[in-house]
Amino acid sequence: MRIPSKPLLEHITKELDRLADKFPNLANALQSLKQRATSRFQDESIDFNSVKDALDAIVKDADELDTDGYLYAIGQQLTNQLDPLSRSLLSGDVPVLPELAVRLSHSEEEAASQVEAGHSAPGSRTRLGGKPQWIQSDATPVCSACQKTMTFVAQIDSLSAEDSDLGRILEARGSYMFGDVGMIYVFWCSQCLGTQAVFQCE
Numbered sequence: 001m002r003i004p005s006k007p008l009l010e011h012i013t014k015e016l017d018r019l020a021d022k023f024p025n026l027a028n029a030l031q032s033l034k035q036r037a038t039s040r041f042q043d044e045s046i047d048f049n050s051v052k053d054a055l056d057a058i059v060k061d062a063d064e065l066d067t068d069g070y071l072y073a074i075g076q077q078l079t080n081q082l083d084p085l086s087r088s089l090l091s092g093d094v095p096v097l098p099e100l101a102v103r104l105s106h107s108e109e110e111a112a113s114q115v116e117a118g119h120s121a122p123g124s125r126t127r128l129g130g131k132p133q134w135i136q137s138d139a140t141p142v143c144s145a146c147q148k149t150m151t152f153v154a155q156i157d158s159l160s161a162e163d164s165d166l167g168r169i170l171e172a173r174g175s176y177m178f179g180d181v182g183m184i185y186v187f188w189c190s191q192c193l194g195t196q197a198v199f200q201c202e
């Protein structure tokens with residue numbers, strides 16, 4: 001999947017022309033920045049890594065052309081707009097899973113009521129906190145920035161059991177099936193504000 005260049009080019013042109021009208025003293029510098037920025041999106045479509053490289057290059061261009069700090073700030077502002085725009089252009093084909101409300105309860109009470117009911121509800125391994133219930137072996141990530149063990153936040157279970165209405169509806173739609181009844185584990189580093197996810201299945 002690639003990102004069409006046209007909407008990005010249109011945004012660059014529109015935004016820098018608007019700023020040139022607003023700040024006539026920067027018009028020449030903005031024109032140069034526009035030429036350089038648009039030259040980075042000459043292919044009809046572009047992959048996401050190349051967009052990221054192009055955005056870094058635009059900030060560098062703005063820094064080079066800068067005389068008083070304004071153009072660098074404009075370069076950053078422009079790339080801060082282009083980043084979410086390129087993400088939304090890329091996300092067109094990604095399915096949106098059906099939205100489900102989540103009810104929180106103390107996990108021991110919940111587990112007891114499931115044992116009583118004699119079956120597990122679909123996605124019943126889903127948890128916030130506690131310890132991860134690994135399907136395979138322990139794969140707790142180490143934060144790549146600070147090299148410390150990350151904090152377990154949640155595990156999100158596949159919703160697969162057919163012995164409930166919700167399970168049947170979701171099964172029919174083929175949603176929330178992560179691999180072969182797999183689980184997604186989410187981790188957090190409070191020091192670096194970093195996240196990581198791990199996937200496991202049988």
Ligand SMILES: [Zn+2]
Binds near residue numbers: 146189190
């Ligand atoms: Zn960290």
